[in-house]
Amino acid sequence: MESFLDGTLALFGSYHATLIFFLGLVGGMLFGAIPGVNMLTLGAVLLPFTASMNPTEAVMMFSVIYCAGVFGGAITAILFNIPGAPENAPTCFDGYPMTQKGQAGKAIGAAVMCSAIGGVASAILMMTATGAIASFAIRAFGPQEIFALIFFGLAVSASIGAQTLWKGWLSVFVGLLIATIGTDPVAGIPRFNEGSIFGWEYSSYYLSAGIHFIPLILGFFAVSEVLSQSVSISKGTRERPKASLDFPSLSEFWQVRFTMIRSIFIGFFSGVLPGIGATLAAFLGYSQAQRWSKNRANFGKGELEGVVASETANNAATGAAMIPLLALGLPGGALTAMIMGIFQIHGMEPGPLIFINSHDLVWVTFAAMFWANVAIIGLGWLQTKTVVHILRIPFRWLAPGILILATVGAYGLRNLMIDVWVMFIAGVLGYLIKTTGYSAAGIVLGLILGELGESAFAKSMQLMDFDPMGFFNRPIAAVLLGLGILAIITSVISEIRGTEVQKALMD
Template identity: 75%
Template sequence: MDLFIQGTMTLFGSGTSISIFFLGLLGGMLFGAIPGVNMLTLGAVLLPFTVTMSAENAVMLFSVIYCAGVFGGAITAILFNIPGAPENAPTCLDGYPMTQNGQAGKAIGAAVSCSALGGTVSAVVMMMATGVVATFAVRAFGPPEIFALIVFGLTVSASIGAKSLWKGWLSIFAGLMIATIGTDPIGGIPRFSNGSVFGFDYQSYYMSAGIHFIPMILGFFAVSEVMGQAIAISKGKRKRPKASIEFPALAEFIAMRWTIVRSVFIGLFAGVLPGIGATLAAFLGYSQARQWSKNKDKFGSGELEGVVAPETANNAATGAAMIPLLALGLPGGALTAMIMGIFQIHGMEPGPLIFITSGDLVWVTFAAMFWANILILFLGWFQTKTVVHILRVPFRWLAPGILVLAIIGSYALRNLFVDVWIMFLAGAVGYMMRSTGYSAAGVVLGLILGGIGESAFGKSMQLLDYQILDLFGRPITAVLLILSAVMVVFSIVTEWRDGQGKRIQMD
């Protein structure tokens, strides 16, 4: 406790530190909420300037941006069906229908509350268990376990956003197939990276890095939504959503207490594993909330639980992702890799000795993430009262702005115009998928986790001398793969029974 108080005093001990703290908090929330850019964009811009800062202020700045950025993406996911980051994609599934039902304020209020709760709990766990948890996770989870965990995550998330299990699986497989475009992560062999499509020749350097998920997300959610709204307007079917302000009642949170607790644990578990992070946590949190809910049929049409679960899980992953970084020097994602770079810029190397050589700096990091999540609660609730008024802007003005931001975001990622074409193609495909009951979220999940899973599988085969059955010789891997098979069988049986029940009712 004394170390935490000391870290807090360092954090708020000068006007400069306080200014940097609040600028990082507001900047993270803003960049997280702007479609096409995210906290990584802000981090990349600010990273060179950390050379002139003190180590405490530099690490504190990026820790705050990390917490605020994960939350910020929920705002556009709820208001416009545009996730600010991949970890906010599941929030669209029920958050945006709530906006269409006139409950935007309620959805954002729930996202604010649960984001702050999940992030605060993860910060407390980070303080208490960094050494123990990180050591266990890294020792217990090698490439085979990571591969099995991704298989399990894809299995339990197969039906997200789809009208049937089969359409959900087809969506997942489509994402996995797209993930194979580019370069083989093990052998470095180019795949599907040159040729001709409809008479258009493209060179290997356009596709050698693969299809990035940011243009796909912008296409599936932003462009397809603009197309859908434009078509609805042309047919005279679009009703303007009401911009209401209604925060969830305490009784509603109490009713969802087990969903919140489960999502916190999912976020902590996923976040501590290097390379997995908040995205898998959000999808797992959503799928498990739907699996255990008494109102699972209402998911996808504006269920508050569908907002609470992913936003609790993805923010719970933020503090957990710092555990392997600080304890073992293993960054869990892109922004934590930047934080590791800041340590190195200032002559320090994250790892077990960091608690001895720079313990004060570590506790500044802990304090910064704790207070950032607390202040997200207050700033976010204030922001809720103002941001819903954006819905009063006519759609004919909003649509061009959304498309411009999407084009800038997709192009600025790699400075490749082909990413813009991919975005618009994904938008057209996404609109057709929504119309036919397939899952855009499933494609995105398959694309994001497909590359990580393939890399983990390749490393596993090298580790096990290409004896695939040896995967079942590792207890954690065996349990996860067996659970995945059980989930597949259970889902098929449930789908078959539901189909039989509907036939009986029709007869």
């Protein structure tokens, strides 16, 4: 507690540190909310300038950008069905239908409160148990457990956004297959970059680098939504969403308290593990909320609980992601890797000794993340009151801007025009997917987790001398695999029972 108060005093006792704190906060929220750019863009732009900054302030600023950026992405997900980052994708499922029903204010209000609550809870857990959690996670989680966790995550999240379980799994398989394009993780052999189709030979440098998930996300969510709305305009069927400013009531929050608590633990647990991060946290949080909810039939149609689950989980992962970074020097994602870069620029080495050698830096960072999440409530409220008015602008005026931003966002990733082609092709496919009941989210989930899953599987098999039963000799991996298999079996049974009930009702 004393260290936390010292950190808070150091943060707000200096005009310079306070200014950097608020710049990071506002910057993260804005960049998270602009389609086509995200907190990583801001981080990449600011990284070179950290060389001339005090390391404590630099690390603090990036931590604040991380918290604010994960929240900021929810705004566009709710208003336009465009997730600011992959971890906001599940927020679209219910956030955007709420906007269409004239409940945008309620959805954003829930995102503000739940991001703040998830983030604050995560920061408290981080402050109290960093050392213990880090050493447990790293000792107990090897490649086998990582693979088992990914399997479990896919097993419980596969049907998200799909009409049936089968369509959900097929969507995930497409994502997993797209993830294999590029190079194999064991020997670096190029895959699907050259070959022959009935005598027509093809070869592509682009494919040897793999298909990046950002153009696909922009295509599946942003471009397909613009196409869908444009077609509605041409059919004369588009209804303009109302710009409502109603916040969720306290009783509504009270009704979803268990969802919030569950999502905090899911988010924190997923965030601690390097490479897993906030994306799986958000998908797991959402799928578990749907599984346990009394209103599960309303999920995907504008259920507040869906927004609560995904936004609590993804922000709960932010504090947790700092644990392996600070305690062991293992960055879990792109932004934490940038923070690792700041340490290197300043000749510092994160690890157990950082708590002794750089005590001030650690506690200023912890305090900044705590207060950033608290500040999200105030700034998020202000942002809600202003940003909802964007809905008053006719969609015909917004559509060109969204497409230009998405185009530059996809191109700017690697300066490749083909990324933009991939985005627009994904946009058309996303439009078709909407009409056939398959899940764009499932494809994105498979794509994001595919590479990591294959890598963990290959390492596991090598460690276990290619004996698959070795997974069951490790308790955590065995439990996760068992739960994953159980989740698949129960979801198949409930799918069949569900249609039986539906059939009986129709008869």
